[in-house]
Amino acid sequence: MQQLMKQAQKMQQQLADAQAELAATEVEGSAGGGLVSAKVTGGGELLAITIDPRAIDPDDVETLQDLVVAAVRDATRRAGELAADKLGPLTGGMGGLGGLGIPGL
Numbered sequence: 001m002q003q004l005m006k007q008a009q010k011m012q013q014q015l016a017d018a019q020a021e022l023a024a025t026e027v028e029g030s031a032g033g034g035l036v037s038a039k040v041t042g043g044g045e046l047l048a049i050t051i052d053p054r055a056i057d058p059d060d061v062e063t064l065q066d067l068v069v070a071a072v073r074d075a076t077r078r079a080g081e082l083a084a085d086k087l088g089p090l091t092g093g094m095g096g097l098g099g100l101g102i103p104g105l
Contacts, residue, residue: 011090018086019043027082029074036067038075042082046072 022042030037035055039048049071055064 015087015090018090022079022083022086025082027075027078029071029076029078031070031074032067036064036071038068038071040072040075040079042079042086044076044079046075 023045025042026039026047027042028037028039032055035052037050038046039050040046049068051064051068055067057063
């Protein structure tokens with residue numbers, strides 16, 4: 001049992017380290033051929049939106065809004081993929097310790 005607890009603590013530390021690394025990693029997504037880009041952390045926090053002036057048409061605000069949403073979705077999707085790549089091996093793809101349901105793992 002003690003060995004299992006040591007293993008669980010080690011995995012919990014590895015998971016915490018991976019989550020900290022994700023939070024510090026920036027991921028960018030774009031839309032409209034790069035007219036609008038969004039930058040998020042690996043944890044999904046929105047950091048910045050960049051809009052090329054060519055995307056601004058006062059008579060067509062809806063297209064710009066759609067491009068912003070698409071860029072944020074693209075960046076968030078990429079962050080999710082990064083998280084899956086980094087955390088998947090630690091959780092065994094089953095939400096922690098092979099699905100033993102130990103909280104925090």
